[in-house]
Amino acid sequence: QVQLQESGPGLVKPSETLSLTCAVSGFSISSGYFWGWIRQPPGKGLEWIGTIYQTGTTYYNPSLKSRVTTSVDASKNQFSLRLSSVTAADTAVYYCARLRLRLGELSDFDIWGQGTMVTVSS
Amino acid sequence: DIQMTQSPSSLSASVGDRVTITCRASQSISNSLNWYQQKPGKAPKLLIYGASNLQSGIPSRFSGSESGTDFTLTITSLQPEDFASYYCQQSHSIPLTFGGGTKVEIK
Numbered sequence: 001q002v003q004l005q006e007s008g009p010g011l012v013k014p015s016e017t018l019s020l021t022c023a024v025s026g027f028s029i030s031s032g033y034f035w036g037w038i039r040q041p042p043g044k045g046l047e048w049i050g051t052i053y054q055t056g057t058t059y060y061n062p063s064l065k066s067r068v069t070t071s072v073d074a075s076k077n078q079f080s081l082r083l084s085s086v087t088a089a090d091t092a093v094y095y096c097a098r099l100r101l102r103l104g105e106l107s108d109f110d111i112w113g114q115g116t117m118v119t120v121s122s
Numbered sequence: 123d124i125q126m127t128q129s130p131s132s133l134s135a136s137v138g139d140r141v142t143i144t145c146r147a148s149q150s151i152s153n154s155l156n157w158y159q160q161k162p163g164k165a166p167k168l169l170i171y172g173a174s175n176l177q178s179g180i181p182s183r184f185s186g187s188e189s190g191t192d193f194t195l196t197i198t199s200l201q202p203e204d205f206a207s208y209y210c211q212q213s214h215s216i217p218l219t220f221g222g223g224t225k226v227e228i229k
Contacts, residue, residue: 036218045209045220045221045222045223046166046209046211046220046223047220048211048217048218048219048220051218059216060217061217061218062123062217063217095165095166097165100171102171102172102213105154105213106213106216106218107154107156107171107172107213108156108168108171108172108211108213109156109158109166109168109211110168110171110177112165112166112167113165114164114165115165
């Protein structure tokens with residue numbers, strides 16, 4: 001059974017860097033899938049942050065691209081998100097998810113972590 | 123960016139009702155459209171991918187269809203466990219974008 005679990009600080013100060021890790025179990029992160037981050041501000045909708053492949057290929061939301069970095073650690077079977085210069089607008093539940101390909105193109109998020117709430121506040 | 127406009131934003135329905143939710147893309151996205159269900163405090167769950175393909179383990183009362191840039195999620199007989207929020211998502215181009223969501227409430 002494939003499972004994803006986010007971890008990281010629940011409180012980050014403004015202007016600092018938010019760092020989250022997604023541990024993958026029951027499946028090798030090097031098995032040909034993309035991996036992604038999605039966030040959801042309280043009471044609002046979903047926003048795609050970015051996506052990474054095992055080779056390090058990345059795709060980012062242009063609205064966040066200047067502040068986002070993602071990486072894969074195949075030895076630990078996990079991937080990570082760093083979001084710099086955070087403000088209160090970055091307060092959200094952050095989800096990691098597996099992103100499938102369909103006909104060779106990015107498609108759907110078929111497996112999600114439970115999500116972790118990150119609050120930006122001094 | 124491709125904008126995904128969902129309607130309605132909320133609806134009230136009874137158990138057994140047929141429910142239809144629509145998602146309109148701002149430009150052609152072929153059939154690169156996925157639907158998710160989200161319950162309060164939980165992660166989204168994939169229901170439909172590629173506009174009309176039922177994800178494994180999802181009940182057959184859920185179905186998806188497309189007509190040009192309009193996509194529809196239909197629940198043929200609403201069950202108590204279906205009261206939730208529903209989101210569409212396009213995967214045609216970067217950035218991947220979601221619709222604003224539809225909350226299905228009990229009448």
